[in-house]
Amino acid sequence: MSEADFDYADVQGLVRFGYGHLKSASYSVLRIKNPAAARAWLRGALQSNAVTTAVKASPPPTTALNVAFTASGLKELGLTPVVINGFSNEFIAGMTQTSRARQLGDIEENAPAHWDWGYAAKEPHLVVMFFAEKERFDAFVQNSIGAAWKEAFHEIDSLPTADLDGVEPFGFADGISQPEIDWGQQRESKDVQLDYTNIAALGEFLLGYPNEYGKFTERPLLEADATTNELLAALDEPGKKDLGRNGTYLVMRQLDQDVRKFWQFIDKQAGGDPAERDKLAAAMVGRKTDGEPLVPIRNEPIPGIDEKQASKNQFTFDDDPAGARCPFGAHVRRANPRNADFPERPANTLKKLITIAGFGPNRFRYDLMSSVRFHRILRRGREYGPSVKLLEALAPPPSDDPPRGLHFVCLNANISRQFEFLQNAWIASTKFAGVTGESDPLLGNRQSLPGCPVTANFTMPGSSSLPRRVSGLPQFVTVRGGAYFFLPSLRALRYFAVVENA
Amino acid sequence: MTPQSGFMVLAPINPERETELRQLLDSMNDGPGQVNPNNALIPFAQFEELHFARLLILDDNSLKDRAIYGLPGDFPLQFAFLGDIDGEEETFLKELAQRAPEGLRRLFSCCRDFDPDCDLLAWMKRHRSLAIASFVNCRGRTVRRIREEAQLRETLDRYLTEKAATLAQMSPREVHAKLSEFVAAEKSAGRLTLSGESPTPIAWWIGNTLHMICLPLLVLLALPVLLLALPFYLIRVRYLEKTDVEICPKVDPAYSEMLAVAEDHFVTNQYTAFGSRKPGLVRLLTMIGALSVVNYAARHITRPGHLGRIRTIHFARWVFLDGKERMIFFSNYDGSVESYMDDFINKTGFGLNAAFGSAIGYPRTRWFLFDGCADERKFKNFNRRHTIPTQVWYKATAYLGLTAVDLDRNSRIRKGVEKPSMSDAEAREWVALL
Numbered sequence: 001m002s003e004a005d006f007d008y009a010d011v012q013g014l015v016r017f018g019y020g021h022l023k024s025a026s027y028s029v030l031r032i033k034n035p036a037a038a039r040a041w042l043r044g045a046l047q048s049n050a051v052t053t054a055v056k057a058s059p060p061p062t063t064a065l066n067v068a069f070t071a072s073g074l075k076e077l078g079l080t081p082v083v084i085n086g087f088s089n090e091f092i093a094g095m096t097q098t099s100r101a102r103q104l105g106d107i108e109e110n111a112p113a114h115w116d117w118g119y120a121a122k123e124p125h126l127v128v129m130f131f132a133e134k135e136r137f138d139a140f141v142q143n144s145i146g147a148a149w150k151e152a153f154h155e156i157d158s159l160p161t162a163d164l165d166g167v168e169p170f171g172f173a174d175g176i177s178q179p180e181i182d183w184g185q186q187r188e189s190k191d192v193q194l195d196y197t198n199i200a201a202l203g204e205f206l207l208g209y210p211n212e213y214g215k216f217t218e219r220p221l222l223e224a225d226a227t228t229n230e231l232l233a234a235l236d237e238p239g240k241k242d243l244g245r246n247g248t249y250l251v252m253r254q255l256d257q258d259v260r261k262f263w264q265f266i267d268k269q270a271g272g273d274p275a276e277r278d279k280l281a282a283a284m285v286g287r288k289t290d291g292e293p294l295v296p297i298r299n300e301p302i303p304g305i306d307e308k309q310a311s312k313n314q315f316t317f318d319d320d321p322a323g324a325r326c327p328f329g330a331h332v333r334r335a336n337p338r339n340a341d342f343p344e345r346p347a348n349t350l351k352k353l354i355t356i357a358g359f360g361p362n363r364f365r366y367d368l369m370s371s372v373r374f375h376r377i378l379r380r381g382r383e384y385g386p387s388v389k390l391l392e393a394l395a396p397p398p399s400d401d402p403p404r405g406l407h408f409v410c411l412n413a414n415i416s417r418q419f420e421f422l423q424n425a426w427i428a429s430t431k432f433a434g435v436t437g438e439s440d441p442l443l444g445n446r447q448s449l450p451g452c453p454v455t456a457n458f459t460m461p462g463s464s465s466l467p468r469r470v471s472g473l474p475q476f477v478t479v480r481g482g483a484y485f486f487l488p489s490l491r492a493l494r495y496f497a498v499v500e501n502a
Numbered sequence: 503m504t505p506q507s508g509f510m511v512l513a514p515i516n517p518e519r520e521t522e523l524r525q526l527l528d529s530m531n532d533g534p535g536q537v538n539p540n541n542a543l544i545p546f547a548q549f550e551e552l553h554f555a556r557l558l559i560l561d562d563n564s565l566k567d568r569a570i571y572g573l574p575g576d577f578p579l580q581f582a583f584l585g586d587i588d589g590e591e592e593t594f595l596k597e598l599a600q601r602a603p604e605g606l607r608r609l610f611s612c613c614r615d616f617d618p619d620c621d622l623l624a625w626m627k628r629h630r631s632l633a634i635a636s637f638v639n640c641r642g643r644t645v646r647r648i649r650e651e652a653q654l655r656e657t658l659d660r661y662l663t664e665k666a667a668t669l670a671q672m673s674p675r676e677v678h679a680k681l682s683e684f685v686a687a688e689k690s691a692g693r694l695t696l697s698g699e700s701p702t703p704i705a706w707w708i709g710n711t712l713h714m715i716c717l718p719l720l721v722l723l724a725l726p727v728l729l730l731a732l733p734f735y736l737i738r739v740r741y742l743e744k745t746d747v748e749i750c751p752k753v754d755p756a757y758s759e760m761l762a763v764a765e766d767h768f769v770t771n772q773y774t775a776f777g778s779r780k781p782g783l784v785r786l787l788t789m790i791g792a793l794s795v796v797n798y799a800a801r802h803i804t805r806p807g808h809l810g811r812i813r814t815i816h817f818a819r820w821v822f823l824d825g826k827e828r829m830i831f832f833s834n835y836d837g838s839v840e841s842y843m844d845d846f847i848n849k850t851g852f853g854l855n856a857a858f859g860s861a862i863g864y865p866r867t868r869w870f871l872f873d874g875c876a877d878e879r880k881f882k883n884f885n886r887r888h889t890i891p892t893q894v895w896y897k898a899t900a901y902l903g904l905t906a907v908d909l910d911r912n913s914r915i916r917k918g919v920e921k922p923s924m925s926d927a928e929a930r931e932w933v934a935l936l
Contacts, residue, residue: 085752089755089758093759097759099759099763099765099766100762102766103766103838213876213878215877215879216879217879218752218879322934341848356811357803357804357810358805358809358810358812359808363931364907364910364911364935367813367849368813370841370844371848374844416840417840417844417878420840421841421844424838424840425838425840425841430769431836431905431907431908434907434911436904436908449768449769450767450768450902450903451768451769451901451903451904452903453903464673464674464930465670465672465673465933466662466669466670466672466677466936467934468670469663471663
């Protein structure tokens with residue numbers, strides 16, 4: 001199938017677009033008050049084509065609306081446990097399950113019990129995401145919610161977003177690197193991927209299609225009957241109807257960023273020297289404020305990174321094996337180590353076998369990383385709160401300093417292998433890539449672990465000198481809310497809209 | 503060199519005392535998955551040669567799968583106490599019996615054939631269970647050495663912080679010289695100890711060398727017969743692979759969560775997987791063959807710190823139960839179970855297939871080594887279902903917060919410190935470890 005033939009009309013737009021041109025957005029985090037009214041609202045939204053699809057429109061839409069449900073929301077809506085149990089366990093259990101929260105680093109200050117939303121009575125059933133051009137926004141929201149809304153939903157929170165012009169609150173260009181979805185499933189499925197590729201199998205980001213293993217991720221497969229008539233057949237089990245197909249999971253986390261604390265800490269470390277300050281901040285992030293990477297751009301193209309993105313993304317860390325340019329612990333290196341299935345591209349089968357046997361180069365950091373292609377996410381987050389200029393950030397805060405941060409939103413077909421792995425094994429890990437005593441310099445919770453009293457370091461390896469270590473990093477980012485949602489296909493939405501104890 | 507070894511005491515539980523045993527085991531913990539290293543029953547922290555230990559009730563969740571092959575599914579519930587130690591098993595069991603006789607007696611008295619008047623050591627030895635295969639991350643790296651090397655790193659760390667300004671100006675070779683000098687001074691002042699290696703026990707050395715030589719020799723001798731039998735064997739195996747049943751249902755979330763509450767409290771986790779072997783001589787031979795190869799490789803071939811590409815396992819072992827009808831696998835690994843499984847699937851999938859492909863319900867393999875766990879979802883389902891809770895798990899407090907990779911780093915730092923001189927390249931690489 002070619003990319004053009006893909007049934008984009010069945011996919012919610014957020015999978016394909018970030019709607020960057022729609023500068024206003026808000027996320028309504030809702031509980032269902034009245035299931036019948038909720039279904040009525042959904043029917044209304046579908047009938048009026050209010051739910052925006054992934055079809056490319058020209059000109060692009062001036063408004064967009066997407067909707068996603070939690071497992072408890074699906075239950076509330078009327079889906080039976082049998083159907084819901086077809087979804088992945090992590091989706092069903094949710095982000096706030098104690099053991100899961102521990103794995104994600106959501107303890108102490110980050111603990112769900114302190115969240116503004118997402119926990120216990122404030123666990124949402126669904127999120128409705130509104131995007132529009134600034135001047136149209138209020139009218140669009142009013143128009144979209146309609147008459148049934150109040151009767152259907154109880155609003156836990158309406159999360160406003162801010163347009164910081166592509167810059168996150170700390171002041172760094174954001175959302176630069178995204179995987180490229182192989183919509184046409186053109187990429188040859190390979191057992192072994194020897195080079196870093198930015199193209200990801202469709203099944204990594206949409207349920208119902210082969211993933212990077214060439215297999216299907218779990219999702220509810222229903223019996224074919226009158227109620228499921230409209231759903232597509234499962235590609236791997238044609239006799240069954242695939243409720244997951246063209247849908248995916250949406251992970252949402254509200255991350256409060258203490259911008260002042262961040263810059264004040266860095267300023268102190270830099271002794272007030274602006275150049276040093278920029279250098280340290282860039283080392284922590286792994287990019288300069290304008291997004292320029294710290295490692296050189298390669299000459300050879302990388303699949304899935306076009307010419308437009310080359311200046312920011314055509315690089316891997318193979319050119320920086322010692323971490324002298326971009327520290328191992330830098331945020332972007334943790335979030336995407338840009339590697340392949342083998343370290344240092346084995347030239348032939350013999351070299352591959354030597355690596356498999358564990359007899360590659362006897363270097364400390366050789367082959368420590370997992371292959372990134374199984375752990376990619378699509379980020380669709382938006383900032384909130386007013387921006388702070390650097391000089392303001394260095395000054396003492398006013399008494400009414402409003403909160404600011406990121407509504408982190410990511411999409412993935414397998415929450416445990418993608419988002420959770422990334423958060424647990426790479427971002428929150430104090431042992432990532434052979435480092436010790438440090439977690440993500442931006443996101444780390446700085447909590448000690450038994451036997452590891454210190455996790456608040458940040459190490460910058462030198463090319464020909466001792467590594468430089470910064471210690472005592474405070475916690476800059478606090479989790480304020482979060483949930484796992486299912487972002488259904490349009491067909492699944494239509495099924496939800498009429499479902500009653502199905 | 504002091505070699506590491508394992509011990510395992512295994513005995514059927516007296517059904518009337520099972521609840522009591524579970525309570526006793528719980529009493530050794532501060533919380534789920536968090537042992538009290540100084541608990542009253544077995545004060546683990548007192549045993550300086552002990553790397554890891556676990557006590558658990560071998561609850562097999564997959565017994566009913568055996569019915570597919572018409573196999574009986576009634577086995578007595580067993581209790582296991584096992585650990586990984588420096589030195590000889592015999593010496594350690596003796597020390598155990600001496601230091602924790604009451605606790606051990608209380609625990610073992612919940613077993614069917616424990617006589618309160620018995621000789622504890624003799625009883626434990628009678629109930630020893632040997633591993634068919636085992637893996638030690640780095641042979642010769644004793645708890646003591648780990649502790650000393652960790653102290654070395656901490657001492658250096660403090661020194662580096664103190665002298666950061668001076669050292670930053672130096673070339674790597676100068677840094678190396680300076681730090682070596684500092685360490686020597688610390689050692690002579692008695693503030694730092696880096697013990698030399700103990701002599702390798704001669705009996706162990708002979709046994710190990712014989713093992714290294716004899717196994718390939720035996721295979722060589724049997725080669726004509728093996729080659730003759732090979733085609734028939736392969737045909738049969740392939741037929742079995744095509745017809746065997748996969749049992750990889752979606753994981754029961756409640757069960758998985760019960761396991762999860764005891765996981766990820768430390769940088770290292772425990773893992774216990776239990777299951778039955780598919781019936782028949784071909785499977786039995788396949789399993790023994792595969793695990794013998796794993797064992798031989800782990801003992802004589804693998805590079806220290808590596809199980810193939812995997813660098814996160816401290817100790818692992820495979821044990822047969824019930825006349826090789828069932829098998830249990832124990833490991834101590836760094837990171838979360840998800841990353842552990844991904845590492846295995848993506849880096850050593852063939853090894854996983856070879857070692858576990860003979861288990862009932864395992865995802866379909868192709869020629870022993872291929873497919874199988876490459877079906878990630880099926881494999882993870884299979885794996886979680888066969889994972890059983892480990893009621894008590896201890897990791898040496900001397901390195902509770904250190905991963906196997908940390909231990910490797912510390913050893914490399916120590917080696918460097920003890921090196922009289924280095925080339926520029928060596929010094930650069932060494933300095934980067936600090």
